[in-house]
Amino acid sequence: MSTVRATPRPTVAVRELPSRRGDGRRWRVPLAVVLVLLGVFVTGVGLGRSAGRPWSVLAADAGPGRAATDPLPASRPVSLSVPAIRVTAPVAPVGLAPDGTIAVPPLERHRETGWYDGGPTPGETGPAIIVGHADTTSGPSVFYELRRLRPGDRIEVTRDDRSVAVFEVTSVERFDKNSLPGDRVYGDHRSPVLRLITCGGRFVGGSVGYADNVIAFATLVGFRDS
Structure with a gap:
C-alpha cells in the first residue's frame, strides 16, 4: 500500500437515493461497497472474488438493538474515537474518485479517516460512511483492528x-467484494446509523489486494457536547 494505483477501472454505477435532509437534496452512493476503496492502494481493496462463503459475521448483537x-x-465530522480498538483519528471529507468509487485519504495520511461527503453527516438520518486504510507496507493503519470491534462498543x-x-x-x-449487499450497507434511511469500512480477509495481491471488506455497523444512541 505504499503506492497509489492509477490503473484505469470501469466506472462504478451509482444511483440516486432520496435524502432525509431538510433541504431535499439527494445523495449519490455506489451500488456496492466492493469498490469503496478500489484503486486507491495496492493492498487495500480491489476487484476480486475470494473462495468460500460470500460473507461472515465477525460479531453480532444477540438481542434486539437499542432504540x-x-x-x-447536519454538521461535518472532524474527529473519530473508537476506544475499544484505541483509535483516535481526524476525519476529512472525501468524495468520489474519477472512476466513481469512494475516495480515501492519501497514503501519507493513512492514520486519518475519510467521511463520504455525498451522504449524511454522522448523526443525521441515514447511513453515514467513514472509510480508512487497514495497513500499509510499513505497518498497521487507522482501521487495522476494526474487525475486533464487538456489539456494544462505542464510537464517538x-x-x-x-x-x-x-x-x-x-x-x-x-x-466478499463481489457479494456485498449494497442495500443493507447504504439503504437504511429510517434512522441515524454509521458504517466504518476498511479492507480485510485474505490477501491475494495484485490489483485485488485484500479479498474482502470489513464493515462495522453502528446506530446512534446519544450525543453530548465536546
Whole structure:
C-alpha cells in the first residue's frame, strides 16, 4: 500500500437515493461497497472474488438493538474515537474518485479517516460512511483492528458544531467484494446509523489486494457536547 494505483477501472454505477435532509437534496452512493476503496492502494481493496462463503459475521448483537435517539442536524465530522480498538483519528471529507468509487485519504495520511461527503453527516438520518486504510507496507493503519470491534462498543464522532455523536456497534461483518449487499450497507434511511469500512480477509495481491471488506455497523444512541 505504499503506492497509489492509477490503473484505469470501469466506472462504478451509482444511483440516486432520496435524502432525509431538510433541504431535499439527494445523495449519490455506489451500488456496492466492493469498490469503496478500489484503486486507491495496492493492498487495500480491489476487484476480486475470494473462495468460500460470500460473507461472515465477525460479531453480532444477540438481542434486539437499542432504540435510536432522535437524529441530529447536519454538521461535518472532524474527529473519530473508537476506544475499544484505541483509535483516535481526524476525519476529512472525501468524495468520489474519477472512476466513481469512494475516495480515501492519501497514503501519507493513512492514520486519518475519510467521511463520504455525498451522504449524511454522522448523526443525521441515514447511513453515514467513514472509510480508512487497514495497513500499509510499513505497518498497521487507522482501521487495522476494526474487525475486533464487538456489539456494544462505542464510537464517538466529534462534529464541527462541537457536538459529539455517540454510536453503538451492532455488528461487524466481512463481505466478499463481489457479494456485498449494497442495500443493507447504504439503504437504511429510517434512522441515524454509521458504517466504518476498511479492507480485510485474505490477501491475494495484485490489483485485488485484500479479498474482502470489513464493515462495522453502528446506530446512534446519544450525543453530548465536546
